[in-house]
Amino acid sequence: MDGLPQRGCKTVHRGVFRVPQSFDYIVVGGGSAGCVLANRLSADGRYQVCLLEAGPDDRNPLIHMPLGVVPLVRGWFANWRFWSEPQPQLGGRRTYQPRGKVLGGCSSINATVCTRGHRWDYDHWSELGCSGWSYDEVLPYFRKSENYEAPLAERDRPFHGQGGPLNVTARRYTNPVSSAMVEAAVQAGHVHNEDFNGAAQAGAGQFKVFQKGGQRCSNARAYLTPEVRARRNLHILTGAQATRVLIENGRAIGVKLRRGGRDEELRAQREVILSAGAFQSPQLLMLSGIGPKAELQKHGIAVQQDLPGVGENLQDHLEVIVETQAKSRAGISYHPTSLLKSIVALFQYLFGKRGMLTSNGPEAGGFLKSSPAEPIPDLQWHFGPFPNVTHGFNLVPMFLRYGYIAYLYDLRPLSRGRVGLHSADPLAPPRIDPNYLAEPRDVDKLVAGVKLTREVLKQRALDPHRGEELSPGPAVQSDADIAAWVRKAAETTYHPVGTCKMGVDEMAVVDPQLRVRGVQGLRVVDASIMPTLIGANTNAPTTMIAEKAAEMILRS
Numbered sequence: 001m002d003g004l005p006q007r008g009c010k011t012v013h014r015g016v017f018r019v020p021q022s023f024d025y026i027v028v029g030g031g032s033a034g035c036v037l038a039n040r041l042s043a044d045g046r047y048q049v050c051l052l053e054a055g056p057d058d059r060n061p062l063i064h065m066p067l068g069v070v071p072l073v074r075g076w077f078a079n080w081r082f083w084s085e086p087q088p089q090l091g092g093r094r095t096y097q098p099r100g101k102v103l104g105g106c107s108s109i110n111a112t113v114c115t116r117g118h119r120w121d122y123d124h125w126s127e128l129g130c131s132g133w134s135y136d137e138v139l140p141y142f143r144k145s146e147n148y149e150a151p152l153a154e155r156d157r158p159f160h161g162q163g164g165p166l167n168v169t170a171r172r173y174t175n176p177v178s179s180a181m182v183e184a185a186v187q188a189g190h191v192h193n194e195d196f197n198g199a200a201q202a203g204a205g206q207f208k209v210f211q212k213g214g215q216r217c218s219n220a221r222a223y224l225t226p227e228v229r230a231r232r233n234l235h236i237l238t239g240a241q242a243t244r245v246l247i248e249n250g251r252a253i254g255v256k257l258r259r260g261g262r263d264e265e266l267r268a269q270r271e272v273i274l275s276a277g278a279f280q281s282p283q284l285l286m287l288s289g290i291g292p293k294a295e296l297q298k299h300g301i302a303v304q305q306d307l308p309g310v311g312e313n314l315q316d317h318l319e320v321i322v323e324t325q326a327k328s329r330a331g332i333s334y335h336p337t338s339l340l341k342s343i344v345a346l347f348q349y350l351f352g353k354r355g356m357l358t359s360n361g362p363e364a365g366g367f368l369k370s371s372p373a374e375p376i377p378d379l380q381w382h383f384g385p386f387p388n389v390t391h392g393f394n395l396v397p398m399f400l401r402y403g404y405i406a407y408l409y410d411l412r413p414l415s416r417g418r419v420g421l422h423s424a425d426p427l428a429p430p431r432i433d434p435n436y437l438a439e440p441r442d443v444d445k446l447v448a449g450v451k452l453t454r455e456v457l458k459q460r461a462l463d464p465h466r467g468e469e470l471s472p473g474p475a476v477q478s479d480a481d482i483a484a485w486v487r488k489a490a491e492t493t494y495h496p497v498g499t500c501k502m503g504v505d506e507m508a509v510v511d512p513q514l515r516v517r518g519v520q521g522l523r524v525v526d527a528s529i530m531p532t533l534i535g536a537n538t539n540a541p542t543t544m545i546a547e548k549a550a551e552m553i554l555r556s
């Protein structure tokens with residue numbers, strides 16, 4: 001192997017550099033989890049660690065500018081741009097499934113909202129048999145990952161960390177429409193919440209974000225600092241797509257990969273760790289002969305380990321967007337009347353990392369109950385001070401008008417989908433079938449949520465901004481009509497999990513130490529191991545999982 005110099009790998013910093021063929025640990029996927037592992041496993045210098053990332057280094061300036069999220073989601077670059085199978089309960093629509101293809105993975109293209117979920121979510125994992133994963137047991141890892149910069153109330157202090165790699169802060173910029181939406185939620189009877197990750201989750205407020213100095217703080221920025229990248233025992237290969245885990249006598253011994261159009265093999269003396277995300281970790285397991293026997297045989301893949309749970313148990317947050325036209329010009333828009341504001345914003349960002357371009361998009365939001373009988377919040381809002389741009393695919397509304405949107409999603413849907421293979425070709429996309437809204441109760445939650453959202457949007461705090469409701473629109477009022485609209489309009493909130501679930505039952509893919517069942521020297525560490533979807537955004541929980549896993553790996 002000649003270790004051709006690649007943009008973003010250590011060769012850039014070190015001149016001529018040959019990639020060793022053998023490491024202690026090979027981490028596949030330099031996303032949210034993979035960046036944490038690369039840092040922690042290489043920290044004390046004892047082990048040779050290789051991080052493989054299919055995408056490029058995170059050099060594009062749009063990645064670092066928080067409002068760059070709009071083009072990033074649409075995915076002109078740094079994005080796998082997957083599509084789901086047609087969804088029967090969504091009128092046969094295929095849904096767009098963006099995933100980061102760049103160092104930092106989805107943390108380099110996400111909306112930087114930092115929420116963790118409810119205590120109940122982790123206690124529930126523990127009740128399912130995942131010992132070591134109760135809230136009290138995972139809290140230290142949330143804290144370890146975090147450098148919390150925002151002011152803290154005394155009661156929230158025990159929940160936060162200072163000095164960790166991942167910067168969590170209040171934004172430098174908040175649009176007045178986002179503030180008005182929070183005020184409207186309070187007028188509708190929701191409590192104001194300054195810290196969704198503190199003592200209480202319920203209520204509405206401004207999100208804290210993964211940002212530092214007005215720029216995105218992705219997991220790559222946080223965990224792969226220049227000092228970390230310079231470690232002699234850490235080898236970061238970008239543009240390197242793993243195509244198979246090499247298995248010998250029931251043990252993972254390395255990885256086959258495609259880099260620069262060529263196939264290579266790398267050996268792992270201790271472990272191979274898959275951190276390729278909720279769609280591609282199960283795909284890679286199946287390509288390696290680990291998965292449901294029938295699925296493997298269908299594609300002519302030799303079975304190494306029959307594990308029926310691989311790819312199953314796919315869960316995702318499905319959102320609908322209640323959109324209102326704004327009569328004020330306070331929101332974020334590309335309308336000609338906002339030209340001057342946009343030019344000022346560009347200068348503010350370029351010369352001070354301040355202003356509108358440091359907005360993360362969904363600036364505010366909250367957690368609410370679909371009915372007072374619910375013991376904990378079961379719905380989440382994101383509030384955005386701009387028109388609906390449908391994953392960035394339809395920017396026209398941004399040029400035509402001002403508007404504001406309330407995204408709403410069910411935190412713990414009952415529907416379960418699956419990830420499978422289209423073919424045995426490792427470069428083909430995985431077959432993604434989220435099976436959204438298969439459970440009628442999931443539709444009911446969204447219908448209840450739309451009604452609660454409308455209650456908020458009619459409050460007086462929004463009087464200066466409120467124009468016509470554009471979607472679902474004033475004609476959609478009955479539960480049946482709202483349900484029909486939900487099926488027409490719902491889209492992913494980008495939180496797929498569960499496809500390599502941790503557990504102790506026959507459908508578990510990994511045990512509570514995240515070791516793949518029946519194969520030695522192989523773990524999965526990423527969002528795919530969540531047995532159930534947590535009630536919040538998924539980046540902080542994935543980071544926590546990787547922090548905890550790193551400790552387990554180093555102790556084993």
Ligand SMILES: Cc1cc2nc3c(=O)[nH]c(=O)nc-3n(C[C@H](O)[C@H](O)[C@H](O)COP(=O)(O)OP(=O)(O)OC[C@H]3O[C@@H](n4cnc5c(N)ncnc54)[C@H](O)[C@@H]3O)c2cc1C
Nearest residue numbers: 029031032033054105106110111112113242526527537539
């Ligand atoms: C558009 C968008 C917005 C989001 N907004 C938020 C938000 O605001 N807040 C929040 O908390 N969460 C958000 N999320 C979700 C959150 O970012 C993800 O849940 C989290 O990043 C998942 O981390 P991961 O490590 O499991 O996977 P990823 O971060 O996806 O990492 C997987 C990595 O593996 C690489 N890879 C895949 N296959 C291979 C292979 N065969 N060989 C080598 N490399 C491979 C990928 O390129 C990728 O870099 C958002 C996600 C998206 C897509």
